[in-house]
Amino acid sequence: MSRAGTEHRPREGRDVSVRGLTKTFGSLRAVDDLTFDVRPGRITGFLGPNGAGKTTTLRMLLGLVRPTSGEALIGGERYVDLQHPIRTVGAGLEATGFHPGRSGRNHLRALAATGDIPDSRVDELLELVGIPAAARKRAGGYSMGMRQRLGLAGALLGDPQVLLLDEPSNGLDPEGIRWMRGFLRHLSADQGKTVLISSHLLAEVEQTVQDVVIIANGTMVRSGTMDELHGEPAALVRAADPQRLAAALDRAGIPARPLPEKGEGALEAASGDLAAIGRVALQAQVALSELSPRRTDLERLFLELTDSPQHRNRNLGDTPVTTEGDNR
Numbered sequence: 001m002s003r004a005g006t007e008h009r010p011r012e013g014r015d016v017s018v019r020g021l022t023k024t025f026g027s028l029r030a031v032d033d034l035t036f037d038v039r040p041g042r043i044t045g046f047l048g049p050n051g052a053g054k055t056t057t058l059r060m061l062l063g064l065v066r067p068t069s070g071e072a073l074i075g076g077e078r079y080v081d082l083q084h085p086i087r088t089v090g091a092g093l094e095a096t097g098f099h100p101g102r103s104g105r106n107h108l109r110a111l112a113a114t115g116d117i118p119d120s121r122v123d124e125l126l127e128l129v130g131i132p133a134a135a136r137k138r139a140g141g142y143s144m145g146m147r148q149r150l151g152l153a154g155a156l157l158g159d160p161q162v163l164l165l166d167e168p169s170n171g172l173d174p175e176g177i178r179w180m181r182g183f184l185r186h187l188s189a190d191q192g193k194t195v196l197i198s199s200h201l202l203a204e205v206e207q208t209v210q211d212v213v214i215i216a217n218g219t220m221v222r223s224g225t226m227d228e229l230h231g232e233p234a235a236l237v238r239a240a241d242p243q244r245l246a247a248a249l250d251r252a253g254i255p256a257r258p259l260p261e262k263g264e265g266a267l268e269a270a271s272g273d274l275a276a277i278g279r280v281a282l283q284a285q286v287a288l289s290e291l292s293p294r295r296t297d298l299e300r301l302f303l304e305l306t307d308s309p310q311h312r313n314r315n316l317g318d319t320p321v322t323t324e325g326d327n328r
């Protein structure tokens with residue numbers, strides 16, 4: 001994924017590209033001039049609080065909602081123009097769209113039939129997502145975790161290059177979350193798929209995604225890599241003589257500044273190399289009582305980005321939801 005405004009060139013037809021995408025429902029701008037790319041071989045987190053416009057954006061990418069303006073492209077094409085949609089993009093929009101009386105297996109078989117995909121692929125996928133036995137039972141009795149796995153199997157039926165998944169970890173237990181993370185990593189890193197997952201919690205996807213697109217009230221508030229979000233590495237150092245240590249660190253080419261909010265003797269050193277900081281302290285003969293990596297508090301950053309007065313969700317509950325809603 002690259003920053004807004006960069007020129008888009010389809011790479012092997014696997015990019016997701018959103019350009020100036022806007023959707024209004026009556027007077028509500030649910031999605032407001034969004035621009036971003038999603039890169040193949042990586043997992044991108046599409047993040048924002050409830051009502052930020054994530055689902056509407058995914059629905060526009062999947063041709064389920066018509067944009068008011070702008071473009072939502074998969075491999076350089078609109079969904080409606082794709083020659084083999086099920087083989088190009090797999091979607092997991094919600095884990096509830098199953099006929100409750102139908103077995104998971106039959107649900108997938110029905111989907112497979114629409115894309116000319118053999119039943120053998122269904123069984124292969126049920127195995128892959130870990131529900132081969134449960135798949136013979138009625139989907140109505142599935143746990144949320146099983147529904148998520150079934151939804152993922154459905155998205156993968158046509159072995160598409162692009163996966164768009166709405167809150168795929170929702171309702172999973174810790175073991176399920178670990179499994180999902182590993183599986184999505186495998187699909188992106190080993191198979192080169194382009195994976196976009198939405199979530200309203202950065203913490204939930206922090207360990208899964210490499211890139212992020214963060215939106216609030218339909219507009220982009222930040223995009224980049226997780227490393228960029230974390231910022232430059234730094235260390236928290238607590239010293240008996242912080243002034244002396246700061247001077248020594250400075251001489252060693254590691255700028256340091258006092259961190260009064262962290263209590264007495266606390267410094268922030270602009271390096272993640274704890275061993276180097278320890279050596280400087282030893283040479284300067286300053287006793288340390290704490291030396292630890294200082295990481296950006298992502299949860300706080302996420303809140304700051306999305307909960308500022310201009311981005312605080314003004315949409316929830318104040319606009320009637322239209323039944324068709326899609327202006328198609």
Ligand SMILES: Nc1ncnc2c1ncn2[C@@H]1O[C@H](COP(=O)(O)OP(=O)(O)OP(=O)(O)O)[C@@H](O)[C@H]1O
Pocket residue numbers: 025028030048049050051052053054055056057200315316317319320321322323324325326
């Ligand atoms: N069909 C519709 N008609 C009217 N308003 C709609 C419609 N669909 C979505 N909205 C509104 O658009 C805004 C964005 O909704 P959307 O579902 O895209 O957000 P979201 O980021 O996916 O939120 P969540 O995490 O709660 O699913 C919300 O205010 C929602 O009420």
